[in-house]
Amino acid sequence: MDRGNAFAANCPTRQLLDRVADKWSVLVLLILGDGDMRFGGLKRRVEGVSQKMLSQTLRSLERDGLVTREVTPTMPVMVTYGITPLGRELLSALRSMIDWAETSMVKVVAAQRSYDARP
Amino acid sequence: MDRGNAFAANCPTRQLLDRVADKWSVLVLLILGDGDMRFGGLKRRVEGVSQKMLSQTLRSLERDGLVTREVTPTMPVMVTYGITPLGRELLSALRSMIDWAETSMVKVVAAQRSYDARP
Numbered sequence: 001m002d003r004g005n006a007f008a009a010n011c012p013t014r015q016l017l018d019r020v021a022d023k024w025s026v027l028v029l030l031i032l033g034d035g036d037m038r039f040g041g042l043k044r045r046v047e048g049v050s051q052k053m054l055s056q057t058l059r060s061l062e063r064d065g066l067v068t069r070e071v072t073p074t075m076p077v078m079v080t081y082g083i084t085p086l087g088r089e090l091l092s093a094l095r096s097m098i099d100w101a102e103t104s105m106v107k108v109v110a111a112q113r114s115y116d117a118r119p
Numbered sequence: 120m121d122r123g124n125a126f127a128a129n130c131p132t133r134q135l136l137d138r139v140a141d142k143w144s145v146l147v148l149l150i151l152g153d154g155d156m157r158f159g160g161l162k163r164r165v166e167g168v169s170q171k172m173l174s175q176t177l178r179s180l181e182r183d184g185l186v187t188r189e190v191t192p193t194m195p196v197m198v199t200y201g202i203t204p205l206g207r208e209l210l211s212a213l214r215s216m217i218d219w220a221e222t223s224m225v226k227v228v229a230a231q232r233s234y235d236a237r238p
Contacts, residue, residue, distance in 0.1 A: 065230025111184025
């Protein structure tokens with residue numbers, strides 16, 4: 001099987017969609033696309049993410065081959081995250097979604113107001 | 120403000136990202152992109168979604184102005200869902216992500232196996 005079917009519950013593509021259609025993953029990939037970063041730096045950039053959620057997100061992204069984790073044996077140990085070529089492919093696929101979200105926000109907020117004002 | 124900042128926790132773009140970076144929304148938009156459909160039809164197409172989750176997803180998408188809900192006063196009432204022009208814009212932005220997920224699945228599964236095999 002060379003191509004998955006995201007509609008099938010048991011297809012790995014569905015699990016992949018769980019990952020890529022996840023806001024924390026998207027935000028982390030966006031940041032690492034601009035350059036390597038340490039855990040603390042990522043935590044500061046992604047407002048509102050918990051330590052636990054960021055750790056889980058990074059571990060999943062590393063397991064999926066989208067992010068690298070490099071340990072430098074200093075004291076204390078320094079851990080740097082980066083993006084893989086596969087992660088960069090995903091990032092460029094995601095870029096149009098992010099662009100849409102950032103530019104269409106105004107229209108969506110207007111739609112929400114009109115929905116909430118319904119009798 | 121004409122353009123949002125998805126990294127800021129209090130920016131509406133972040134909330135929008137929550138919505139669009141959600142697998143159920145993505146799958147529903149993909150289906151409605153091919154034509155209007157009733158609730159039962161959607162439920163059958165999106166394997167593994169619960170009645171409650173599908174209702175919530177459709178309500179959010181309708182509130183965001185991405186999906187229409189049309190009630191035909193038959194007995195019993197017939198409810199049909201469709202995609203709005205704004206929803207179609209998002210869908211075309213999402214298409215490259217879906218394509219990536221369906222074609223890169225094999226590489227991701229290989230990365231996961233190699234991660235899981237680490238000592």
